[in-house]
Amino acid sequence: MTRATKVLTELFWLEHLHRIEAYLDRGGYQALKKALTEMKPEQVQEEVKKAGLRGRGGAGFPAGVKWGFIPKDLDKPRYLCVNADEGEPGTFKDKYILSHDPHLLIEGIVLAAYAVGIHSAYVYIRGEYELIARRLEQAIAEAYAKGYLGRNILGAGFDLELVVHRGAGAYICGEETSLLESLEGKRGNPRLKPPFPALVGLFQCPTVINNVETLANVPFIIQKGAAWFVEQGLPKDGGTRLFGVSGAVAKPGLYELPAGTSLREIIYTHAGGMKDGRKLKAVIPGGMSSPILRADEIDVAMDVDSIAAAGSMLGSGAIIVIAEGTPILHVLRKVAKFYAHESCGQCTPCRLGTSWIHKIVERMAAGGGTRDDVDTLVRLAGNIKGRTLCPLGDAAAMPVAAIAQKFRAELEATLERSAVRP
Amino acid sequence: MSSVLSDVLAKKIDELAARYPVKQAALLPVLHLVQNEKGFLSPEDEQDVAGRLGILPVKVREVVTFYTMFRRSPVGKYHIQVCTNLSCSLAGGDGLVGRLETRLGIALGGTTPDGKFTLTGVECLGACETAPCLMINFDYHGNLDAAGLDKILEGLA
Amino acid sequence: MIRLLIDGQHVEVSEGTTVLKAAERAGIELPRFCFHPAFVPEGSCRLCLVQIEGFPKLELGCSTVVREGMKVATQSPVVREARRGVLEFLLTEHPLDCPICDKAGECKLQDYASDYGLTESVFREAKEKREKRLPIGEKLLLDRERCIQCTRCVRFLAEITKTHELGLFERGVHAEIGIYEGRPVRNGYAGNLVDLCPVGAITDTDFRFKTRPWFLARGESVCPHCSRGCNIYVDHHPGFPRVPGSAKVYRIRPRVNEAVNGPWICDYGRYGFVEAQNKGRSDRPFWNRGGAMTELSWDKVRIVVGEKLKALRESGRTGRAAVAASGWLTNEDLYLVRKIFRDDLKISRLFIVDPKPGESDGMLLLPDRAPNRRGAAELGFDLAPPSLEALTRETDVLILFGPHLAAHFGLEELRTAFDKIAFKILVTSHLSGLESLADVVLASATPAEKEGSFTNADGRVQRFSATARSCPDVRPELRILQDLAREIGLRSDLYGPAAAARTVHVALVQEIPFFGARA
Secondary structure, three states: OOOOOOOOOOOOOOOOOOOHHHHHHOOOOHHHHHHHHHOOHHHHHHHHHHOOOEOOOOOOOEHHHHHHOOOOOOOOOOEEEEEEOOOOOOOOHHHHHHHHOHHHHHHHHHHHHHHHOOOEEEEEEOHHHHHHHHHHHHHHHHHHHOOOOEEEEOOOOEEEEEEEEEOOOOHHHHOHHHHHHHHOOOOOOOOOOOOOOOOOOHHHOOEEEEEHHHHHHHHHHHHHOHHHHHHOOEOOEOOEEEEEEEEOEOOOEEEEEEOOOEHHHHHHHHOOOEHHHOOEEEEEOOOOOOOOEEHHHOOOEOOHHHHHHOOOOOOOOEEEEEEOOOOHHHHHHHHHHHHHHHOOOOOHHHHHHHHHHHHHHHHHHOOOOOHHHHHHHHHHHHHHOOOOOOOHHHHHHHHHHHHHHHOHHHHHHHHHHHOOOO | OOOOOOHHHHHHHHHHHOOOOOHHHHHHHHHHHHHHHHOOOOHHHHHHHHHHHOOOHHHHHHHHHHOOOOOOOOOOOEEEEEEOOHHHHHOOHHHHHHHHHHHHOOOOOOEOOOOOEEEEEEOOOOOHHHOOOEEEOOEEEOOOOHHHHHHHHHHOO | OEEEEEOOEEEEEOOOOEHHHHHHHOOOOOOOOOOOOOOOOOOOOOOOEEEEOOOOOOEEOOOOEOOOOOEEEOOOHHHHHHHHHHHHHHHHOOOOOHHHOOOOOOOHHHHHHHHOOOOOOOOOOOOOOOOOOEEEEOOEEEOOOOOOOOOHHHHHHHHHOOOOOEEEEOOHHHOEEEEEOOEOEOOOOOOHHHHHOOOOOEEEOOOOOOOOHHHOEEEEEEOOOOOOOOEEEEEEOOEOEOOOOOOOEEEEEEOOEOOOOEOOOOHHHHHHHHHHHHOOEOOOOEEEEOOEEEEOOHHHHHHHHHHHHHHHHHHOOHHHEEEEEOOOOOHHHHHHHHHHHHHHOOOOOEEEOOOOOOOOOOOOOOOOOOOOHHHHHHOOOOOOOOOHHHHHOOOOEEEEEOOOHHHHOOHHHHHHHHOOOOEEEEEEOEOOOHHHHOOEEEEEOOHHHOOEEEEOOOOOEEEEOOOOOOOOOOEOHHHHHHHHHHHHOOOOHHHOOOOOHHHHHHHHHHHOHHHHOOO
């Protein structure tokens, strides 16, 4: 089998791709037709499981396995929530699917809903994507009009209602239980797990939450089969991935590449290498929450398991490239500010730890830092990681710990230079 | 207290609420609707929305104060929300903030005396491939250098 | 049943039990702020984290359900370090208010900080400045700097009273608790928020700055302000350097009784109790002769009143006497009232007069605003309030217990009705205006100041001992009755002088087993 160079984004740059006519013209909604007429829901689930589709939101959990957690015989409505909150700094991939190929997403949604027996789905889209949300709503209206949504889809007796729901500026709402709270019209305070959303989710009913890119892959899996999908990537991490490259590269942008592509290749072969001939200093490989990599650590395969083994994480595939000349303290400042601003405030370590870290880093940036501040930062990160109610705590702690560990010498030198002598 | 919601708005709120099995779930979309109409959310708006959705005003305020996009005081005709996160900063975003503050004569968080511009710093807008970027009302503008910024500001009536 | 090991101890609990509850069974108390047994576990303070073998991260004790064979460590170095971490975080933004904070001495943050050796801070930054005296209820002030966001207050109003007055606004370190303007906490149970708050963030304006917990003695009693019989602690200054018997009650707090009031009390009782204990007391015996009130010693009381009652007994004209007892008297008091007046003196007109009933609040507060009407009923008293006519017609001697008659009739009406009554005795703990109509006013103790038992509306007999003695010159009704009985020449072991309330109780139970039953 040959590897396709592009799967999701192959036709992204076609004008009017977002219109249903263009989507149908290129074979859109055929996978849905196939599933509804030739496959049982369990078969759709099985195919997605075999395809090794890992969640593309950040956690990398196998989608087919997640769908299987929905109890078969609970007498309650089930819900599908599409996580289009895309708040992880450095990430912009879902924006493209939503605005360029909304019908691909819609088809993926219907397939997922069919696979799990869900008749009500919500797309939770971040509030800042207002114009994209309107386009998505247009596409949904088109789909309803042509019978791909609503009652008795394609005459196969399957119903699905799809609603677009806007967020309002809170990174935490990308966390699945916080998303549920927000969708229910409340503060985005995450919930205790267990119980897990598969059992107690939206409106206390069994719920599946999937990322946009994850669902956008489903039509391809159904149309071309699990084996083909695996071939595009790796056995336990099938398909291609959308890597978003930003920072000090010549060609920042979206790059669709097989899972397992080397980080070095992504930066130097695809994204044009360093901008203005600068030297590489560091890379944040998977969105701001992922532990930073030094320039000598970029020979790592960008698939969920390989980069985890290297001490970082694939996360949202958002690659932020940092050049020599950017003080690491500057990076640390942005990190510390972000998590302090986005902490929901519910649990002690995150609420007070992110704030304390932010205050220390600001003092360091203002010239009032000392060497033991670096030790304190590491200690505080350690008191946050693994102790919080939701993963935002880990997301706040890991980058701070990684920067302090890998760039300690530079940090200490900065503080030495600016420290007030007694 | 008499409602400050027009009939049209009230009807739209009911339509939004009908999309969910529980009315409260419509709160965020409803607050967007009211804010887009009125520019910001006053306590009277909170109370009216609360009444319309059958929840307590305190629950509405919890939401209004949690999410950064909801404004409790008027914003200028053009709400300039400039990204202050990492990728934009690596592309010169901090300089962009400085230039905006100088051009508009206000600090981050302020509104110009003529009520035309409000300048806010925000976190990652999801447009890092076009860094540095900002959002004016709902429109994204990226790849901004000094000239590009000036051009945009001039074009705003 | 599930068997597990906690700190090496074997524990057996039913399925669905949390680690925290199982640890309690083993006598181990996990530290906690946000957890409260009356609420659904919240899991936000992160203080109850424990180590469980096989689990990669520390897990919450409050919400983790036990599994067969689990091995839990609650005091390992990792766990202690985690607790120190949480406490250290809390102390970074917590003001150094202890010297001026009401909660000092009964503050969980103080207790845990000292348990875990947190005496020095490495926090060098500026603390958040926040509101320190925000009124959130009639008697409630919120100090947002002290608040540790355990959200017990918010959840109490959501889960228990379901009135939702408090909300959580903003987010992150700026998150703060507050009310919506014009909608303060006002639901009849606001006082519980002060008890619930683990630190001094919510304080009671009645109690604020008045004393220190380490000066207070804690007595156990039963709230007498309705027939629920909520169990309470009576916090008071015991004695030195005050005059003995002049203890002031500063506050009452709920005493947990799952079968009666759970962990709460209502505001009507909470604030009514202290008000009644300290204000408007009839604090010494008086003789009212033609409008002039002269103080009377208890010896003189015995003689004056005894003389009248002896005369009554010898004349055989007991049909011309009437007694209005009250549901505020204890079972033991009422037992003696019945024995002396009905059995010995053959007075047939025995009534019960109590405050007018009020509204039930749908939770703890019941309509009967007296603690022991059920006890009176079980003793055979007729609970129907008497007409003034029935009380005063052809009456020469009237004995009233309690000021409650003034709630049913106006003073002038009473004055007219009492005109023909030769001798009126009023036994009361509180002034009501009735004193001006009586001939002799005997100062009696409040329920907090005496020993006895009440029977609540459910038929539960609850015994209590004397706690705070606030007025030196008052006497429990039991003692007053016993002294008078002996003075008149009545004979019984129960008329003492050595017969304490518990002796009377034993006799009561023997005669009427109902009063000995335990639910």
